[in-house]
Amino acid sequence: MERVPILKIGSTLLVSIQVDLQDQSVQQLQEDVAERIAATGAKGVIIDITAVEIVDSFIGRMLSMIGSMSRLFDAQTVLVGMRPAVAITLVELGLTLDGVQTALNTEKGLRLLSGRS
């Protein structure tokens, strides 16, 4: 199982997903993110899914859960770089990812977070 690396930039965690997600690796990611937020006191999490081409309802729900979870640590989650096909799939699945903010790319995501603090 491949683990998704979590980078820390200032008070922001950057999670760049470069592999096709398996159910197990998403679950692992969820735990890792929670631990890293607790350990570093990060105020924002950016999840870059530019390279993700396929999502299913489970992964969609997990992304949503990462958002809700980091809010408990008072950290804001921004999902960036979603592809049109992925967006259409999520909409068809009825997942609107409430509680997660979105941005077109990492740069805009970082700006969104810096505007908040």
Add this chain to the structure above:
Amino acid sequence: MVDADQARLAEFLGAGQPKVLDQWTEAAGRGVSDRISPAELRRELAEILSLTVAVQAGQGEATAGPRRAGLQERSRARYGFSPRETAATVLSLKEAVYSQLADSVELLPAYLGFTRFVDDLGLQTFEAFVGAREQIIADQAESMLELSTPVVRLWDGIIAVPLVGTLDSARTQLVMEKMLEALVATEAEHAVIDITGVPTVDTEVAQHLLKTVVAARLMGADCIITGIRPQIAYTIVSLGIEFGDVLTKQTLADGLAHALSRSGLKVVPA
């Protein structure tokens, strides 16, 4: 492969080719002279006739004639000939040949075979004609779909999708895809969907529009719907469609103004 009768007929046709062609051009030219000049018609028919003669004589493959004729019919469908005129053009070859044969009775058996060949030719051309028409319709439908879904850049970071004409599921799907792709390509944070030119909206179309808005939001862009006409507003409310928290503005201009102010821009007199 070629029996003696057929060979004789081929010989006869070969010798009388100009005369047959004259007759054929005259017969086929009736009623269509305003759309095709006699010279042009004659040139086309001459080509088919010489191929036909070659087939009768056993030279050349049997499909060359029909293939050439089919090619011609394709262009005919574009010029707006009716199916009847198209078929009549080919079938009048029989008449032309028969009038030349009238005084040589011994060629009649071969002539029967020849008529069968012409019938075949007629069917082939007809098929090609219909095929060409269908192709035209398909091409037009496709280009209409292409034409009717432009994505225009209004400002840096603001794109607009003006929709004109009736929306069906296939079109709204296409609009959705094109708009989302444009969002990625232009890195626009605001999209304005203008439906001023849309005559009717039903539940399905509204559903698709809402999906588009949600998909754009998932990608990190804001979507505004503008230009909802009174009848459409009435329909939407009567059908009980919930637009939820989707932002709507009266006109495209209002939508642009809103998007500009959200981007921190202001229009001031120069």
